[in-house]
Amino acid sequence: MKKITIKRKYLAFPYAIFMLLFVLLPLALIVFYAFTNADGSISLENFINFFTDGVTFNSFLDSIWIAFITTVICFVIGFPVAYILANKKYNRNKTLFLLFLLPMWINFLLRTIATRAMFEAFGSWLDIEITFGKATTIFGMVYNFLPFMIIPIYSTLSSLDKSYTEAALDLGATPTKVITRVILPLAIPGIISGITMVFMPTLSTFVISDLLGNNLVQLLGNIINLEFTQNSWNYGSALSIILLLLMGLTMFIEKKYNNKTQTAGGRIW
Numbered sequence: 001m002k003k004i005t006i007k008r009k010y011l012a013f014p015y016a017i018f019m020l021l022f023v024l025l026p027l028a029l030i031v032f033y034a035f036t037n038a039d040g041s042i043s044l045e046n047f048i049n050f051f052t053d054g055v056t057f058n059s060f061l062d063s064i065w066i067a068f069i070t071t072v073i074c075f076v077i078g079f080p081v082a083y084i085l086a087n088k089k090y091n092r093n094k095t096l097f098l099l100f101l102l103p104m105w106i107n108f109l110l111r112t113i114a115t116r117a118m119f120e121a122f123g124s125w126l127d128i129e130i131t132f133g134k135a136t137t138i139f140g141m142v143y144n145f146l147p148f149m150i151i152p153i154y155s156t157l158s159s160l161d162k163s164y165t166e167a168a169l170d171l172g173a174t175p176t177k178v179i180t181r182v183i184l185p186l187a188i189p190g191i192i193s194g195i196t197m198v199f200m201p202t203l204s205t206f207v208i209s210d211l212l213g214n215n216l217v218q219l220l221g222n223i224i225n226l227e228f229t230q231n232s233w234n235y236g237s238a239l240s241i242i243l244l245l246l247m248g249l250t251m252f253i254e255k256k257y258n259n260k261t262q263t264a265g266g267r268i269w
Helices: 013-034 045-052 054-086 095-105 108-126 134-158 162-170 175-186 188-204 207-213 220-229 233-263
Strands: none
Touching: 013 233, 045 054, 045 233, 054 095, 054 134, 054 175, 054 188, 054 220, 054 233, 095 134, 108 134, 108 207, 134 188, 134 207, 162 175, 175 188, 188 220, 188 233, 207 220, 220 233
């Protein structure tokens, strides 16, 4: 029987077709619609409208601000949690880490709906009316994206050489100095990954602000969703390109800073 051999390059065909149909083609359509008008003529009017339309531009600034606040809160909460989870003294059988992973197994939309139901039930219990707005939106974002901050920091801290902390303690460093001058600098790659994984999806989400903002919070993702829903493909595509460029800039800064950190060899302050 003749042996059938398949060249490696042929195995890449399914992935190439997938990339062409579901990545490159949709992206090309978005670029086409972004730089054209409704009549198909080439124009920069959509981008000009973004900077001249005060409502849209303010939503863009609100998106950046809320994404920044969410990322900061996730880091403030997530770093101590990741430190505790990475410490075998407190998490010998990985039970605590599993508890933080469990919410990620539930659908994103269901978690958000459950958060809204929780606020409503809490308000009924206290006999008060919960005002849905920026505060509840940020709460929902922190709840949904907190695991994305914890997991990369936890992975970095789990792989750290414990001799660094032991040496610092032997040399008379206090536990606070060990964390700020040894553990924190060495955990920078995980922190950068966590910041990227929280900031980028927070910047583009619209479901949380829809359900928890009660139409009082209009982020750029909400406007993009509204434009496409109303068949305004040109303006919606232009806003998508702007959001994509901002996310690409974030990834570029993250990669450049991460490479600089690795080049420095994880230098301890």
